[in-house]
Amino acid sequence: MTGSPAELMRVNLLEVFNEPDPDRRATVIAENYAEDVVWHEPDRVNHGRTDFVRRATELLAENPGWVFRPVGPASGLDDIGHLGFQWGPSDGRPPVVSGMDIARTSGGVIIELYTIMCYAEFGDVVQAIDALDADVISLEAARSHMQVARELAAYGYPREAGPGVYDIHSPRVPGAAEAADLLRLGLKAIPAERLWVNPDCGLKTRGWPEVRASLENLVAAARTVRAEI
Structure with missing residues (x-):
């Protein structure tokens, strides 16, 4: 078979x-x-x-x-x-x-x-992540609607972070407006100068057409939200 x-x-x-x-x-x-x-x-x-x-x-x-x-x-x-x-x-x-x-x-x-x-709830491990002293961390956040960004803010995380705005586990292409809404949620928790725009994770399992369309929408969303600041 x-x-x-x-x-x-x-x-x-x-x-x-x-x-x-x-x-x-x-x-x-x-x-x-x-x-x-x-x-x-x-x-x-x-x-x-x-x-x-x-x-x-x-x-x-x-x-x-x-x-x-x-x-x-x-x-x-x-x-x-x-x-x-x-x-x-x-x-x-x-x-x-x-x-x-x-x-x-x-x-x-x-x-x-x-x-x-x-296995972990992010709030349970955020102190350990802080102890890594990374300049920037990238986190899955699209499906949780930026829950990890809120938990970073509640903890007082002091460095830069990229909570994902593109769920790479799905073949669906996120629209620019959808990504912009997630970025606005992220900005409520993380200052603009410390907020990165990125997918949830790596793109190995996605096809080129959907990756290109999704990343183009992420760029458009970033431009839209940046203009609002």
Whole structure:
């Protein structure tokens, strides 16, 4: 069985990590991952299908009753697939973990998988971020409507910051007016001389046409808001 990078990302999340039956999970892994697949987690690297099956079983056993939910559609560009996710209780309570999977594919199977997980509420870690003493930090903020900017202001963060105004996890192109509205929200929390204009994150999984259109809209939004200051 082979699939496109986007379809493989859907299978990875919903038919492997949401599959409670170990035999069915092992079958899907055998059909959709290379024999020598490499899976990079935040704290370990798993080599080969056998390690993959074992570690997936361990991960699901750590939090019984939790489910993965996709955030936005799966996407693919060349041989790269991407899908954001949330992970948490299945009883309607808010998810505990958010993150993304990025995979490199070849011949219709996954040959390398990177899982990125974010566990913390930003307000809980802002002091540690301040201690990094970075000149500028870039943060995901588009989906939260600048919540992180408000938390930076509440903490009294003294340096420059770029809360994102372009949600790169979605193929949707943000309009200039939408980006301008987010920048105005950012300015309520961060002074203009310390506010950067940037996407939420890197653009590897996005196609050139949507990237170009989105960045052009970000530039237009910056010009509009700058003229209002």
